[in-house]
Amino acid sequence: MRWSHLFIPTLREAPAEAEAPSHRLLVRAGYIRPVAAGIYSYLFLAQRSFLKIIRIVREEMDAIGAQEMLLPALHPAELWQESGRWELMGDNMFRLKDRFGRELCLGMTHEEVMTAIARGELRSYKQLPQIWYQIQTKFRDEPRPKSGLLRVRQFLMKDSYSFDLDPAGLDVSYEKHRRAYCRIFDRCGLRYIVVEAHSGAMGGSQSHEFMVPAEAGEDWVVVCSGCGYSANLEKAVSRPSPPVVADPDGDLAPEEFHTPGRKTIAEVAEFTGLPPSSQIKSLVMMVDGEPVLALVRGDHTLSETKFAEAVGGTEVRPAHGGEIRGWFGADAGSLGPVGVRGIRIMADAALRGRRNMICGANKDDYHLRNVTPDEDFTAEYHDLRQVEDGDACLRCGGPLERKKAVEVGHIFKLGYKYSESMGLRVLDASGKEVTPIMGSYGIGIERILCAAVELYHDEDGMALPVPIAPFAVVVTPVNASDERQRSAAEAIYGRCLELGLDALLDDRDERPGVKFKDADLIGIPYRITVGKKLAQGRVEVLERRTRQSWEMAEVEAASWVAAKVAAALGDGR
């Protein structure tokens, strides 16, 4: 295509509010334009890139026997009421009413619709297994859209669903997806890790996330450099570092002491001269309207996800100051488990076996020393804390590291949650009714592009992987008024097209600097520069990612780039 005819509105400066590299660059490079908070228009370049990503996704899904469909984005409330998620999703779901007052919502995901299709049509075990997928616009009423396309209210997603007769079948479908996802992200040129994940509101047993480590990422993952253990922070487990100071020996009785104005762990540590790891942090959580006391070591952080799972409540949140005073008669800065009656106490496993620690006295401005778990109070022990940097890996003892990452894919073993609640049954070989078991698998299309930009950019712009770049090569005559350069560039461009390359000819009457800057910005992997050396029949090929350049004969350039591009596309195409 000829640049002079295209709409590629590049900006010299990015909008002030954009912070994440992918956000700044996608706007600057003319890929996207904001329409409202978390809602974007995808312009020509973005659309080209998405079409390439979608094609890769489609090829790999088809390769595992998945069947593509297209389901509605607009759903009736009844479907979501059946599964119980109409309430569960709360404000995260866009809801609306039609002219007759019927309630509808915009789909955040499609378990309900897919299951509704399956229950009407699947009747025999002979029809299983099935894998159905679609590439569809999804909606989520994000409380806080941010970081450009990384967290938005409307986005593209490939979602697939598997239906199997039994758990062994589900294992097979799950594994097919895991492998397909690896091929998809490999082909898109991403560097990613697969982590164990928490299932969240989806329900289900096993789940893995595909994560691309990047500073702009929204999720935290924990990885072990030793054995390769990796997990989402919500799920990760570790052996905590030992307390900084050993506990005092002896069978000491709790003893109250005055701590005027000392409310935080840090203030109490400073006041007592003992480190946070010698304290018990007491947090009050409201679980379905009832208070529960959660205890972790002073230097640890409560994982609300793990806590919620351990208590088994549906609605879990930190208690408000007023509620705390009502139950404990003290401020949040002076709480502790000693003497607490009628309130469930959950303690992190790292507190088990400790002796003579410090905690609040449930009396403003007083703390207790010599508090020993299981002697001075009793609690249920669970793993309740977040992994900290430097904790030891449970498998190999190596040090764990926390990293920010972008979630590009997520696979779940759903179990029977939807098939059961929505009444999906088939007859098995013995003529008995059985409930199929399901899996659910998602890929964020926009996030693949974002992650690639986060991974591969520099101060000049993006350096996209060949398979997902909007164009593979740009042919740039340096001097627009030089007839010989123009016709040579035309010839090379024509040759690129013949070789099947997605080629762009920068035929704009612009200064060379402008053309070079724009090409760098929009991230075209290869540039063929037709300039002064043309007098000797030579041109220059530049690789965007590495900034390496090669001078070669005019007639060679197109096929040379074609070979590079073919190598980058691998055998997938």
Next chain:
RNA sequence: CGGGCCGUGGCGCAGCCUGGCUAGCGCGCUUGCUUGGGGUGCAAGAGGUCCCGGGUUCAAAUCCCGGCGGCCCGACCA
């Protein structure tokens, strides 16, 4: 939902505190000339409900009240 910040031509900003000519600057855009290997130079132009509503005042981009929109941190998160 808690905390912080911001709305002035397409983009980036100044002006506001201390109200007062026709609201400025850089980039971009248009026209002409110029230049031609990293956003060329000169000249002439076009383009603004100063987020919206109300109030104070002789006078509001500027002060006051309310609303809307957006960004960042945290909480939340198929």
